[in-house]
Amino acid sequence: MELVLTLILLPIIASILLLMLPNQRAQYVVITAVLFLLGLGAFSLYTSMGVLTFQLSHTMNGAIVAADVVLLLFFLYQGRVFNHPKVMALAALQLVLYGYIESIVPEAGSAEIVVDSLSKFMFLIINGVGGIIVLYSVKYMEDEPTSPLKKRLFVGGLLVFLSVMNLIVIANSILLFFFLFEMTTLASYLLIAFRDDEVSRANALKALWMNQIGGVVILLGALVAIIGFKSVMFDTLLQSSGGMILLAVALLSMAALVKGASIPFEGWLLGAMVAPTPVSAMLHSATMVKIAPYLILKLAPALAVSMVGGIISIIGALVFVAASYLALSRSVLKEILGYSTVALLGLMMALAAIGTQESINLALALMLFHALSKALLFLSAGVLERLHHAKDIEDMKGMVTRSPKTVGFILFGFVSLTLPPFGLFMGKLFAITSIASLLKEHPSNLIILLSLIVGSALMVLLYFKVASALLSAPCDVEVSEAIAIPSGFNVPLVLLSFFIVIGALGYIMMQQNIFVVLLALPMLFVFALPSLIRRMDRYDRSQPYHCGEKEPFDAALVYFESSVKVQRILYWGFGSLFVAVAIVGALS
């Protein structure tokens, strides 16, 4: 229990320390120490056995209720200040619902805090990847045009966010979960609006109202749980059967779809890309949005072999393919990464909702490896943005000559998402096998299988299209010098790459299958090839062939723009599927 408490309190203490330390070197010392301690704590918890439970005292519960009301009032106030009716309406609706629930809430039955193996796994992702991102953000914020205090507030805010995340994965009470869910919404809102220009503000408000839909459905789920089962605890709810359990679970899963930015809610996550890059990496890719698959995994015992689970997994799978497709029309690197995050979150939710032991393990593996790879990609995108002021892939043409190392990191990130023997690829591979083995019992899984296959192919196109822009040589006229990556950026990137390799190794070894190990051979060979064939200078060089023409070279990239009609069909389709979750839950 002390360790869990450390994970929650240490980031808060560290952020207070940071606020008092203007010296950058001192900041690095603090953050490195925190990263080390958090990583160690998470790892030793992960290897420890048993389930820890903890009952909150009366005053603590009271404080949470008070904080919750203040938080909702703040949302209401923000809606009023920026004159946003949707934000106001949803905040007011939540206030009413929350007030009503608190008036009928039964006395606590089981413990509010439960640390089980799923929470321990989440600790690993949150503290490991999250810590590295905080380390990166110090250097990133150095060039941000804002006051020094605000910079320190930003880094401190990210640390506090870590402790919120550490808390949300151990919440057993739905109401506590709701409070923390709203806290993450608040974090999204504040951090997206950090730059405080017109676009940032509009996108932040969009994130705020969309995420509040998640809050509303959680409260509705809690209401159903109280009326049906006289309890607001996840574990009591999941152990009971019959009655309206599926309705409660369906409502809670809908919150996951909102937080995971499944279509039609993907707008808020793409809008969030205007925030500083560490925010995109931390909240909108590596940790916060992982609440979506986490929540589905938590509900998996009730979702498995139910109609609700079926529809969630189909939505997830369709989102995987639709988001990959929509991403093909984008040209801003962070938006492309954002769409692919939406897609992969859909896949994780689909696997989690299938609910067999095998698919649950796969969803967990995908979560970990996705967090690592996407953090690496986002942070590299941040480096390009800072050092070369390039956000659009059209401006990144020929980046390989200007920043070879960053391009190397990005290519490595893409390879780790698509090719053997890296974890995310392995997860997809095993998922195909696993779903194929379920086909005979549940033919509806054919939809999931097909989406998985097509979506993966589209993602290959998406990633290597970006690679083509990075690799294509620039125009002859513009000659620009390569810029080295400062170590403040380099160290986090190297750490992430290191963990991707270690993770892949560990995952391969865990399979205990010699053929899976052999899958790694070609990759090793390719990396070893330059040292195997040393003497390349014995061959003469030549210029590329241009058919005798002397045209300025400009490489074309592949884009697929879907028509407005297709987009409308997609939004209406996914919108009605989202509503269908609740209807199916109510009927079954």
Added chain:
Amino acid sequence: MIWVWIALAPILGGLVYGGERVLRARMQRRQGPPLLQPFYDMFKLLDKRTLIVHAPHALLAVAHFFVLWFTIAAIFLGWNLLYIIFLHLFAQLLLIVAGYSVRSVYSHIGSNRELLMVVAYEPILILVAVGLYLVSGSFEISQILKMDGYLTQLPLLFAALLMIVPIKVKKSPFDVGEAHQEIVGGVEIEYSGVFYEFLYMSRFLEYIFIYSFVYLFGGESHWLGAVLVAGVFLLVNLVDNATARVRPAQMVKIIYTVAMALAVLNLAGVLL
């Protein structure tokens, strides 16, 4: 014994390629090159002065060839079909990255097209693997070859596979990746001498790769497999002589609508 076959795979593929050139010449009432022309070409290429654009570009062709060879070895050893498909994807991506890494319009467009080709045929290959799995209960080639009845249960899936064979062996109507008349060979353009030889031999291996999938539909019976391969070989060359090249986007569209529909219909039929 099996290791000998693996070692000889490029030569085997070279013979298939040479045979194909003879066949196509006969179809067009030409004399055509001798059967061993690919090997004469090899000696010619090895004798030439090698010019390269830059070292990684040249090395990626070598890597492409060896990873492909590894894939063929995995087929001969009877591995998991899915592993084989993804190893092949890896080999293909190496070539695509190589194409992107040089400052040549043709090479770049060629890579773009290769990428679209991967996107087109990859899902069908996996669906074929899943179909074979549904009938035989295993993804392992060694197990798949112990059963039969694939052709009767998966006729539409086989048709879908037929549609992607021309993509892999670069034959009309889907030879967009090479398209000599428009993009002068695409990815291949910047290679010469010994490095071009590696790329040339990769093409032989591609023949073995895609025709192994055709062969699998014969199942237990070796002669049925052989007849299927021979039949498809003839058909593909016939179609090559009789059709014009489609545009890359059209290719993706045709595969994603027609071939995908055939495959999914067949799988749904097996399941229900």
